[in-house]
Every structure is written in structure tokens, then in C-alpha cells.
Amino acid sequence: MQPNASPIHAAVADDFAAVDRTILAQLASRVPLVETIGHYIIESGGKRLRPLLVLLAARSLDYPGDRHVTLATLIEFMHTSTLLHDDVVDESHLRRGKATANDAWGNAPSVLVGDFLYSRSFQMMVEVGSMRVMEILSGATCVIAEGEVLQLTNIGNPDIDEAAYFDTIQGKTAMLFEAASHSGAVLAEASPAQEEALKLYGRYLGLAFQLVDDLLDYQGDADAMGKNVGDDLAEGKPTLPLIHAMAAGDAEQTKMIRRAIRQGGLDHLDEVLAIVNDTGALEYTRRRAVEMADLALAQLELLPESRYRDSMAELAHLAVERQT
DSSP states (O other): OOOOOOHHHHTTHHHHHHHHHHHHHHTOOSSHHHHHHHHHHHTSOOOOHHHHHHHHHHHHTTOOSSHHHHHHHHHHHHHHHHHHHHHHHTTOOEETTEEOHHHHHOHHHHHHHHHHHHHHHHHHHHHHTOHHHHHHHHHHHHHHHHHHHHHHHHTTOTTOOHHHHHHHHIIIIIHHHHHHHHHHHHHTTOOHHHHHHHHHHHHHHHHHHHHHHHHHTTTOOHHHHTSOTTHHHHTTOOOHHHHHHHHHSOHHHHHHHHHHHHHOSSTTHHHHHHHHHHTTHHHHHHHHHHHHHHHHHHHGGGSOOOHHHHHHHHHHHHHHHOOO
16 A cells, blocks of 8 residues: 655655554444545555645654654545545546446545545544644645536636636645655744745645646646546646647637537547647646746755655655656
8 A cells, every 4th residue: 555665755654654554544444435435545546645744744744743644644544535436426437447436336436535535534634633733734734625616617618817827736636645754844843934834845846736737637648647648638627738828829720729628538639739839838737837846845845855856856856857
């Protein structure tokens, strides 16, 4: 169940092993299907970035206790519950190269097991015993839900501008990154300046990751990504590559992209891919991702030098260099 070994994870290897043990313990349920689906989605891969942020943030400030393990686990449960729900909403059949839980077991079990994981995360939140942490995470859940609804209402809408796009991805993706690093800082009793820095680090890192995800939807490798190129277009999602292509393209190119967003599907995929390349939309999206990663890196200057800070810096580089 452990993610692929890397220098980033190595800094908190023992903590990560403890998170793995806690995940297994907290998945226990008297209902077998809950455990089955819970194990399936938890073990389906991924870098476990959000719990990693909790561990690195806390350790970077010399946190001496073990409640960061519980905090990291509940953050992973919150994330996993959103994946289960998102796949139902998006009617997805593939995630990380494997069948989604809703594809394997159906929509109703996926939604209900997502509810279980979400509820379990709040039980663990109480165990952490910090009102500040509860305030951060309960607030984050509302923002995340709003972000998901915002994305849903934006589907098929070619009039979304860049500001509205960033508002959406701040809610649906960056908010949980931000909550992870912020709550880790609070648990470690960070100074006000360090707490703010770690909060913003998570926010900018999350934005960078989502920007690259949206970029890779138009130039990624399907086998490596575990999803098909053009999935966002098929769903009618107006992501930054399309938004910039409409702004930078000529009248005919803009008209084609608007039609593709409204209709959804992949009938115009080849034409859209040509336009996002011709208008420099992919390069622009990558530049914005690099900007976000650089902003994340700047926050780390307020932390003491350590291998944990080095890992967080490496994570910011990874966000924009990855191909999957």
C-alpha cells in the first residue's frame, strides 16, 4: 500500500508507515462491502500527496508528537471520499488505469462508502483534539464542496474566464492541499508567519498540480496517466488550455472551441488539439503552473533548513516536471 519510494517520501518514511497502519485500522467496519471498496480505492495508487504535506509540514517545525499521523490519515480519507463521489458525478470508468469503484460496484455503494470515509475522517478529527485543526478542516470541506458544484455548473459553458477557472480549482483541488499543510503547521504550533507560509505553500502547490493535470489532458500519455487524452473535453470542462486558446485564437478557432465545450464528446478532439497547440495554450498553462510552483517555493524561506523543507521544495518541482 506504500507509495513508490522517493526522496520526498523518504524524509518521513517512518511516519508514512504509521499512516499506512492507521489507514488499515480505520478502514475496519462491520459491513464487509465498506472494507472491500475502501481498500480498493485506497490501494489503487497515487502519491498520497495530501497526507505527505501534513507530515512534512509538522516535521519541518520539529513537531515531537504522533497526532500528525492521525491528521495525515484523516486527510487521506477526506480525499478518498471525494474521489469516490467525483467518479460517480463524472460517470468515470477509469482512474489510475483501474476500473473506478462505481464501475466495479455501482454508484450507490460508491457514494455510501464515500460517506463512510468522510464520517470516519471526522471521528479522527476529534481524536486529534485541536479546535483550530477542526476549524480549518471543516471550513475546507465546505469550500471543496462548493468547488465541485462550481465545476459542475461550469460544464458546457464556454464563457468561463481565467479568474473563474482559478476560483474553481482553488476550491476543488488546492483547498485540501492548503488545509493539509496549514493544519500540520497548526498542530506543530507554528509562529503566525510560518503558519501563513505553510498555508500558502499548500495552496500554490495544489494550484500547480491542477494546472499540470489540465495541461496533461491535452498532451499526456493515456497509459501513463491512467485516463484518456481529451477526457476533460469529452465532459465539456472549460479548463485553462481551452480558455487561453479561445482568448488567443482567431474567430474561427474560438468558434470551434466554444462548440466543442458546449457539445462535449470527442468529435472535435483533433481540431481542438491543433488549436491549443497553435495558440500556445499548453505553453501558457505550463507557465502559470511554474508561477504557482515558484510562489510555493518562496513560502519555504520562512522555515528552518531541514530535509523536510528540502522535500517540500522537491515536491514543488515535481508538480511541474511530471508527465503523469
